[in-house]
Amino acid sequence: MPCRANILITELFDTELIGEGALPSYEHAHRHLVQANCEAVPHRATVYAQLVESRRMWSWNKLFPIRVETSRGEQVIIPPLELERCPGAPSVCDIQLNQVSPADFTILSDVLPMFSVDFSKQVSSSAACHSRQFEPLVSGQAQVVLSWWDIEMDREGKIKCTMAPFWAHSNPEELQWRDHWMQCVYFLPQEEPVVQGSALCLVAHHDDYCVWYSLQKTSPEKNGRVHPVRPVCDCQAHLLWNRPRFGEINDRNRTDQYIQALRTVLKPDSVCLCVSDGSLLSMLAHHLGAEQVLAIFKANHLEDKINIIEKRPELLTPADLEGKKVSLLLGEPFFTTSLLPWHNLYFWYVRTAVDQHLGPGAVVMPQAASLHVVVVEFRDLWRIRSPCGDCEGFDVHIMDDMIKRALDFRESKEAEPHPLWEYPCHSLSEPQQILTFDFRQPVPLQPVHAEGTIELRRPGKSHGAVLWMEYHLTPDSTVSTGLLKPAEDKGDCCWNPHCKQAVYFFHTTLDPIVPLGGPQTVTYTVEFHPDTGDITMDFTLSDALD
Numbered sequence: 001m002p003c004r005a006n007i008l009i010t011e012l013f014d015t016e017l018i019g020e021g022a023l024p025s026y027e028h029a030h031r032h033l034v035q036a037n038c039e040a041v042p043h044r045a046t047v048y049a050q051l052v053e054s055r056r057m058w059s060w061n062k063l064f065p066i067r068v069e070t071s072r073g074e075q076v077i078i079p080p081l082e083l084e085r086c087p088g089a090p091s092v093c094d095i096q097l098n099q100v101s102p103a104d105f106t107i108l109s110d111v112l113p114m115f116s117v118d119f120s121k122q123v124s125s126s127a128a129c130h131s132r133q134f135e136p137l138v139s140g141q142a143q144v145v146l147s148w149w150d151i152e153m154d155r156e157g158k159i160k161c162t163m164a165p166f167w168a169h170s171n172p173e174e175l176q177w178r179d180h181w182m183q184c185v186y187f188l189p190q191e192e193p194v195v196q197g198s199a200l201c202l203v204a205h206h207d208d209y210c211v212w213y214s215l216q217k218t219s220p221e222k223n224g225r226v227h228p229v230r231p232v233c234d235c236q237a238h239l240l241w242n243r244p245r246f247g248e249i250n251d252r253n254r255t256d257q258y259i260q261a262l263r264t265v266l267k268p269d270s271v272c273l274c275v276s277d278g279s280l281l282s283m284l285a286h287h288l289g290a291e292q293v294l295a296i297f298k299a300n301h302l303e304d305k306i307n308i309i310e311k312r313p314e315l316l317t318p319a320d321l322e323g324k325k326v327s328l329l330l331g332e333p334f335f336t337t338s339l340l341p342w343h344n345l346y347f348w349y350v351r352t353a354v355d356q357h358l359g360p361g362a363v364v365m366p367q368a369a370s371l372h373v374v375v376v377e378f379r380d381l382w383r384i385r386s387p388c389g390d391c392e393g394f395d396v397h398i399m400d401d402m403i404k405r406a407l408d409f410r411e412s413k414e415a416e417p418h419p420l421w422e423y424p425c426h427s428l429s430e431p432q433q434i435l436t437f438d439f440r441q442p443v444p445l446q447p448v449h450a451e452g453t454i455e456l457r458r459p460g461k462s463h464g465a466v467l468w469m470e471y472h473l474t475p476d477s478t479v480s481t482g483l484l485k486p487a488e489d490k491g492d493c494c495w496n497p498h499c500k501q502a503v504y505f506f507h508t509t510l511d512p513i514v515p516l517g518g519p520q521t522v523t524y525t526v527e528f529h530p531d532t533g534d535i536t537m538d539f540t541l542s543d544a545l546d
Helices: 022-030 079-087 243-249 252-265 283-287 343-354 397-409
Strands: 005-009 033-043 044-053 065-068 075-079 094-095 112-118 130-132 140-152 158-163 183-194 201-205 211-216 271-274 293-294 306-308 325-330 357-366 368-378 415-420 425-427 432-438 448-455 466-475 477-480 500-506 521-529 534-542
Touching: 022 033, 022 112, 022 425, 033 094, 044 201, 065 283, 065 448, 075 271, 075 343, 112 130, 112 201, 140 211, 183 211, 183 357, 201 306, 252 357, 252 466, 271 283, 283 293, 283 325, 343 368, 343 466, 343 500
Parallel strands: 005 033, 271 293, 271 325, 293 306, 325 357
Antiparallel strands: 044 112, 044 140, 065 075, 094 183, 130 201, 140 158, 140 183, 201 211, 368 425, 368 432, 368 466, 415 500, 448 521, 466 477, 466 500, 521 534
16 A cells, blocks of 8 residues: 555454454554544444343253153253353354343343544553442342344434344334344353342453453452453353254253153163153153163263163174164154254154164164255245345445356255254245155165145235255154244244244345235255255246146
């Protein structure tokens, strides 16, 4: 540069504000690239926080005790002490906070402005802490800090962009939907009781890339307690399980389904082999009376009751099973490497690999799975695939065309995972089962093909098809990773909050200029490829019934 600039225009922010390197980038720019007191756009950012109690959100970070009624009375599976003491994963939990029901949390504090960054002045990326004294609005258990930011684009603060959730927004009717910038959920290292009206200090700590929070009796400036290093997981569980997985394991209704299913298939002489990553099924089987349980992970100090096998399934030998045949093969199924719903069909491949170790009449749970689909209209999620056209007076059709060509190369024919509890939609069709997988039999050698038609029963824009798996534990018990109940009259969908569903976008209806109404049916072709475990698909909108 021939001279220092007097205007600095950037977009360096993420949901946490500083997670994409905003602080060191601004620090470098002020030192080497811009004049003192330059005009920065945006001009200033402010980070806000609110302390809450929330069993639902706390269940994403801690493991709750599990109570199991057995023939020996009630047994309680207690989380290990190292997990109880662990502060949790260091990464921020970013979600669409507006989709969390107000009934799922209790507000303990007012909204507190924690710290601001003036981008027109010298910025420091050094670690720092900022405290705010407050009096709890009600008594309760301080567990979670909700946080968001706003930016003022100009010096006068006339043009403002805010990430505030609806209850903290100055004008909720004008709330804008965003998916790149959302809201943050931070978990306190340990839950702490708070008393209404008894003053406390909420402290925001940050280094050059991360933010974390602590709750203290007095400000760190007064007592010298500063936490320069952010808390990190030391129990390993938060490295194995992500937050939705913690919520899934803590879901009492789901656990009860597995317990009831186990009661119907377990016998006193059952030899169980459990195949799922970080699953509690082996412990449940042990407490419910299985003679022998074999698993592939370290269980809750029950190594003398549950044999751990650290081998790939296809490498198992009779010696690993102590010469016994497996009478009950168990799986949720859940595997940490799964992205799309059908990736957990890896369980079927494990079942095939251990076929020789299954005894006569061996039971497999779940006994089968099925792939389901429904056509939906999204309230907002369609925007991530919609062309921009003219934006604020700028013609960006060139970018639209470039993105479309890239998608048409491959991705336009693929589904992508999304946690749909965060993205409201309503169904335009009835849910439909399109493929089944019989776990009682090995994986077939030939592809499994299905095609058919989905009739649209409600008016609206068909933005895409949502696909999910259902696992049939027994003939009378099914666990859904997608829709949890039939859609209401208006078609509003209730999705499993612990799983991501697969979304296949219809590119023909994502263009804003396409009129409402139109197609009456959707035809589909779906194929399961046993050589790769993948599922390919194609959906076509049709104007009339055949």
